[in-house]
Amino acid sequence: MTGTAEEAMSLNGTINKTGLLLLICIATAAWAWDSPAMQGPALYGALFGGFIVSIIAMFMPRTSPYLAPLYAALEGLVLGAITQVFNRYYHGIDINAILLTFSVLGLFLVLYATRIVKVTNGMRAAVVAATLSIFVVYMIDIVLGFFGMSAPFIHSTGILGIGLSLVICGIAAFNLFLDFDAIERNVESRSPKYMEWYCGMALLITLVWLYLEILRLLSKLQSRR
Numbered sequence: 001m002t003g004t005a006e007e008a009m010s011l012n013g014t015i016n017k018t019g020l021l022l023l024i025c026i027a028t029a030a031w032a033w034d035s036p037a038m039q040g041p042a043l044y045g046a047l048f049g050g051f052i053v054s055i056i057a058m059f060m061p062r063t064s065p066y067l068a069p070l071y072a073a074l075e076g077l078v079l080g081a082i083t084q085v086f087n088r089y090y091h092g093i094d095i096n097a098i099l100l101t102f103s104v105l106g107l108f109l110v111l112y113a114t115r116i117v118k119v120t121n122g123m124r125a126a127v128v129a130a131t132l133s134i135f136v137v138y139m140i141d142i143v144l145g146f147f148g149m150s151a152p153f154i155h156s157t158g159i160l161g162i163g164l165s166l167v168i169c170g171i172a173a174f175n176l177f178l179d180f181d182a183i184e185r186n187v188e189s190r191s192p193k194y195m196e197w198y199c200g201m202a203l204l205i206t207l208v209w210l211y212l213e214i215l216r217l218l219s220k221l222q223s224r225r
Helices: 010-034 039-061 063-089 093-113 121-145 160-186 196-225
Strands: none
Touching: 010 039, 010 063, 010 196, 039 063, 039 196, 063 093, 063 160, 093 160, 093 196, 121 196, 160 196
């Protein structure tokens, strides 16, 4: 069902909602950075909670005005805690990861806005398939972790491990094109106002994933020095 003129999703509204979600994420990340409590079970609680919230919002978009801010807060806690751990071993990696993440966001936004890159059905299918494949591999790696094993090359700092991280970073980045396309299509179809939160949350999910993959890639590169 599409909304009326007063209820319809708008581009400015989506930008504002996305910006607010980023601010919430940054605020809780800053708190988690200095919080020893987030280095224990609370980290896994926030990680699991964010995953559940994102799944619910994905299948129930109407809940996104309430769940998107909650997701942003939970993911901020996770990012702050994880980044703090990485920064202990690789000082300054946080700044580099943040700059690279937003640089990629800016570059891909320009490529999309200027139509240098156009989202086709083929691209959409390929990116979704690649993303699902990575998700399956990560789930397998988690299961193997319970038995003291891991999926090949995911944690490796060798050439193949770094190459795999580069590929995953690329796939995460290409999801930005899908997010931009979804926002544009929903605005054009005058989707309901709550879709501003939904699309903003989808973009934040991609940025969180991209940031974590860049963080992993940088740590592998620095460990080789």
